[in-house]
Amino acid sequence: MMKLQQMILGLSLFATSAFSQTPVYLDVNQPIEKRVEDALSRMTLKEKIGMIHAQSKFSSAGVARLGIPENWMSDGPHGIRQEVLWDEWNGAEWTNDSCIAFPALTCLSATWNPQMAALFGKSIGEEARYRNKNVLLGPGVNIYRTPLNGRNFEYFGEDPYLSSQMVVPYIKGVQSNGVASCVKHFVLNNQEKWRGHINVIVDDRALHEIYLAPFKAAVQKGGCWAIMGSYNQYKNQHCCHNQYTINQILKHDWGFDGVVISDWGGVHNTEQAIHNGLDMEFGSWTNGMTWGQSNAYDHYFLADPYLKLIQEGKEGTKDLNDKVRRVLRLVFRTNMAKERHFGSFGTEAHAMAGRTIAQEGIVLLQNNSLKNVGKILPVDLNQEKKILVVGENAVKRMTIGGGSSSLKAKYEVSPLAGIKALVGDKAEVTYVRGYQSPALAEQDKKGAEVPKDEKIDPAKLRAEAVAAAKGADVVLFIGGLNKDPYQDSEGQDRTTLDMPYEQNELISALAAANPKLAVIILSGNAVSMPWVKNVPAIVEAWYGGTEAGNAIASILFGEVNPSGKLPFTFPVKLQDNGAIALGAYPGDSINETYKEGIFVGYRWADKEKIQPLFAFGHGLSYTTFEYGKPMADKKSMTADGTITFTVSVKNTGSRKGKEVVQLYISDLKSSLPRPVKELKAFNKVELAPGEEKQVSLTINKDALSYYNDVKHEWVAEPGKFVALIGSSSRDIRGKVPFELK
Ligand code: BGC
Numbered sequence: 001m002m003k004l005q006q007m008i009l010g011l012s013l014f015a016t017s018a019f020s021q022t023p024v025y026l027d028v029n030q031p032i033e034k035r036v037e038d039a040l041s042r043m044t045l046k047e048k049i050g051m052i053h054a055q056s057k058f059s060s061a062g063v064a065r066l067g068i069p070e071n072w073m074s075d076g077p078h079g080i081r082q083e084v085l086w087d088e089w090n091g092a093e094w095t096n097d098s099c100i101a102f103p104a105l106t107c108l109s110a111t112w113n114p115q116m117a118a119l120f121g122k123s124i125g126e127e128a129r130y131r132n133k134n135v136l137l138g139p140g141v142n143i144y145r146t147p148l149n150g151r152n153f154e155y156f157g158e159d160p161y162l163s164s165q166m167v168v169p170y171i172k173g174v175q176s177n178g179v180a181s182c183v184k185h186f187v188l189n190n191q192e193k194w195r196g197h198i199n200v201i202v203d204d205r206a207l208h209e210i211y212l213a214p215f216k217a218a219v220q221k222g223g224c225w226a227i228m229g230s231y232n233q234y235k236n237q238h239c240c241h242n243q244y245t246i247n248q249i250l251k252h253d254w255g256f257d258g259v260v261i262s263d264w265g266g267v268h269n270t271e272q273a274i275h276n277g278l279d280m281e282f283g284s285w286t287n288g289m290t291w292g293q294s295n296a297y298d299h300y301f302l303a304d305p306y307l308k309l310i311q312e313g314k315e316g317t318k319d320l321n322d323k324v325r326r327v328l329r330l331v332f333r334t335n336m337a338k339e340r341h342f343g344s345f346g347t348e349a350h351a352m353a354g355r356t357i358a359q360e361g362i363v364l365l366q367n368n369s370l371k372n373v374g375k376i377l378p379v380d381l382n383q384e385k386k387i388l389v390v391g392e393n394a395v396k397r398m399t400i401g402g403g404s405s406s407l408k409a410k411y412e413v414s415p416l417a418g419i420k421a422l423v424g425d426k427a428e429v430t431y432v433r434g435y436q437s438p439a440l441a442e443q444d445k446k447g448a449e450v451p452k453d454e455k456i457d458p459a460k461l462r463a464e465a466v467a468a469a470k471g472a473d474v475v476l477f478i479g480g481l482n483k484d485p486y487q488d489s490e491g492q493d494r495t496t497l498d499m500p501y502e503q504n505e506l507i508s509a510l511a512a513a514n515p516k517l518a519v520i521i522l523s524g525n526a527v528s529m530p531w532v533k534n535v536p537a538i539v540e541a542w543y544g545g546t547e548a549g550n551a552i553a554s555i556l557f558g559e560v561n562p563s564g565k566l567p568f569t570f571p572v573k574l575q576d577n578g579a580i581a582l583g584a585y586p587g588d589s590i591n592e593t594y595k596e597g598i599f600v601g602y603r604w605a606d607k608e609k610i611q612p613l614f615a616f617g618h619g620l621s622y623t624t625f626e627y628g629k630p631m632a633d634k635k636s637m638t639a640d641g642t643i644t645f646t647v648s649v650k651n652t653g654s655r656k657g658k659e660v661v662q663l664y665i666s667d668l669k670s671s672l673p674r675p676v677k678e679l680k681a682f683n684k685v686e687l688a689p690g691e692e693k694q695v696s697l698t699i700n701k702d703a704l705s706y707y708n709d710v711k712h713e714w715v716a717e718p719g720k721f722v723a724l725i726g727s728s729s730r731d732i733r734g735k736v737p738f739e740l741k
Pocket of ligand 1: 137263
């Protein structure tokens, strides 16, 4: 008996001592900072260096000896990219890595619904987690400065407030899965042309009010755990290692405690990489990388060259320890977090989330009544029995191409397939191509497709479509841009505002042949519409991902009432864009001065009194909304207070619908020039036919502030302001003056 008791005591003592010996860094109940310090104290110099640069195209080493796992990254931002070969961009030919492709970020932004951003983030985060990625390379929050930027489709549009409101829930959704959201590309990466070196010269107000604002929200409100530096330069320093943007603004002023990851190949110099805030280096094409030399990753700027400087006593370890702390923090927040998530991949729930987001993001741009016919949309299947679909984008795969956001999707419903599925046997659906893009033969090293020489005869294709249109009850043209080079694609900018492949000629010819025409554009950018007066119905349907076709069909045939609003201005012509009008794009190949300053997007159109083709915030519905007279809860606001505006909105049509009520602020008198108005709040509400709701919009002094570039701080000047409330930036339904005391 005695013996047994002793044995039990002995065992329990052993258990306690074994438990107390659990290293702090492995104890998930310990605070992260303690775990970080403990792990750091156990690591050798070489292990530390090993953690701050790539070991393959998309991963970095852990510390195998200590059980600290590797970090695995994936693009981002619209789905989890296929597995690639260890050292290459090419696919690894796995058979279990086909993802759900979510809509492009322009579409998400066009929902003007932060709940959709949360759903997007949660869903893509689950896909990342299942695939054992602990860093999602996205979302991108670079501002839409010109309609030519090849990567605008990967961003949230032209307005810093809208971008900020949408990026925060996206990040939180992703990170709720124990996956870090790596917000990119910090900062001033507003074009692809010369992106690797162009030095951006921008005034401090535009920098803070326009370009930094969404990143600041991502860090301070979204709490993102990672940020990707951009390829371009600012103050003649590359933005992957930049004293001003990373050390000063991001880490010092904003208190960012996560990792700064380089864009792939964005590191240029060991000294700067050590001192100017970079924490992890990826994709460098240094030394061995291009030639396949063995141990190429050891030649990275933050690998052997850094190690050597430390070993020779030319560098201390303070910077290194700071970098490693940040990487460890990333690991403890994700792969070694207290709560281990499992994720899910390629699920129906994710596909349906993507479909819902696409449905909420599609924008009905125009829906004019035709004489004796009425409106073309939604297409009435009781009336229209011969439906003609024209256009390559009705059948072209849009989840492939475009650069690093290219996806191997589990499936993709094309618009034609979506339409056919919805129509069933209620009508006859025929298809004619109408125009054709050059076939793409092969992929270049970065995965971009390159055209194959092939004879295409646009006039013949057009004639076929026109002949078919004459006999149709209704014509649905589905075109726009695509993910080929020089369109919505990474690495190059567009060269014109026009749609390619003679689509404008085709649309005009179709309109002449059959006035019952709807034009559906798939793009991530504004396009010109010289035929706008001749086409009654126009839809911007973006890139919708896996469920694109079903989402588009549900809108065209009225199963879903459109409620998207434009996240950027559609100008009539390129010259209506500030940067282009001022000759401030694309720079002289060395420098580029953002001469338009804060007057980006609608801020420029307002200032210059330019009528846009379709304004920022514009988007129609199949129902109509009537706004009451807006009121404020007080006449003046104090610097530490808030003010709430309320307006009644009534659905005066016969269909359920959603309206985005938008609040813009106009500063009547300011010591510095200010935009005519700026978006500062919005609220999307759903209303049944006849229903009326009171919609509230609350602001505080942030909404009245500008960045004072002399004091280097945000300032709200007391005085008179006006709140403009409406359905778009150019459809203001009511105004309320108020004062800041
Ligand atoms: C892109 C990044 C991307 C990275 C990895 C770069 O070329 O600019 O957005 O995350 O490649 O694919």
